[in-house]
Amino acid sequence: xxxxxxxxxxxxxxxxxxxxxxxxxxxxxxxxxxxxxxxxxxxxxxxxxxxxxxxxxxxxxxxxxxxxxxxxxxxxxxxxxxxxxxxxxxxxxxxxxxxxxxxxxxxxxxxxx
Amino acid sequence: xxxxxxxxxxxxxxxxxxxxxxxxxxxxxxxxxxxxxxxxxxxxxxxxxxxxxxxxxxxxxxxxxxxxxxxxxxxxxxxxxxxxxxxxxxxxxxxxxxxxxxxxxxxxxxxxxxx
Numbered sequence: 247x248x249x250x251x252x253x254x255x256x257x258x259x260x261x262x263x264x265x266x267x268x269x270x271x272x273x274x275x276x277x278x279x280x281x282x283x284x285x286x287x288x289x290x291x292x293x294x295x296x297x298x299x300x301x302x303x304x305x306x307x308x309x310x311x312x313x314x315x316x317x318x319x320x321x322x323x324x325x326x327x328x329x330x331x332x333x334x335x336x337x338x339x340x341x342x343x344x345x346x347x348x349x350x351x352x353x354x355x356x357x358x359x
Numbered sequence: 360x361x362x363x364x365x366x367x368x369x370x371x372x373x374x375x376x377x378x379x380x381x382x383x384x385x386x387x388x389x390x391x392x393x394x395x396x397x398x399x400x401x402x403x404x405x406x407x408x409x410x411x412x413x414x415x416x417x418x419x420x421x422x423x424x425x426x427x428x429x430x431x432x433x434x435x436x437x438x439x440x441x442x443x444x445x446x447x448x449x450x451x452x453x454x455x456x457x458x459x460x461x462x463x464x465x466x467x468x469x470x471x472x473x474x
Contacts, residue, residue, distance in 0.1 A: 280462045280463075282465075287467070288467050288468075289363075289451055289453075289465035289466050289467045289468050290402070290451075290465045291465070292360075292462045292463075292464060295462050335401060335402070343455070343460065344455055344461065344462045344463045345390060345407075345455055346404075347402075347404065347463060349401045349402040349403075350401060351400070351401050352400075352401050
């Protein structure tokens with residue numbers, strides 16, 4: 247079946263550095279992608295999303311890049327802070343809306359001081 | 360975005376028993392979903408809770424094990440029936456307003472341990 251996966255299960259970065267979290271997806275029909283952050287004891291929190299008609303989208307300190315050619319998605323966090331420590335999930339859907347999400351395996355981001 | 364409250368936030372149950380988890384939203388939403396997140400793993404969709412009709416279950420999940428109710432546009436319940444240790448997971452409720460191009464938003468989940 248279709249799947250969404252991540253390359254690195256754990257990423258350790260120093261405070262102030264930039265973080266890059268990667269995600270590969272297999273469904274070429276995927277048209278909507280979402281990044282979620284999950285802190286310990288909490289539910290997933292929406293960070294940023296991107297649709298397949300875009301290659302890049304920026305938010306506050308975060309940027310999502312979409313490469314449809316190689317079916318790859320990345321989340322860049324600028325000036326990583328201790329509060330960014332969490333598990334990050336990518337999710338995708340091919341329905342045009344977020345009604346049928348497939349989640350990746352998750353990457354744990356550890357920010358060291 | 361809607362504020363989603365789940366009850367209980369955690370529970371420890373005996374095998375063979377059943378537990379009903381509640382999900383309350385502070386505004387009417389078009390769609391509600393239930394996910395399972397096993398320890399250290401990603402989220403897996405259990406079913407879509409349909410208002411006024413039977414839930415739509417994903418492959419591997421059945422109504423007898425995970426009965427779902429959705430009596431109105433702000434509330435849903437998930438029951439985990441005849442629990443075994445393998446059912447120890449976080450169960451998450453999420454919502455989606457189908458009238459806008461918004462992502463799903465999640466509650467903080469119910470952490471369930473089966474002894």
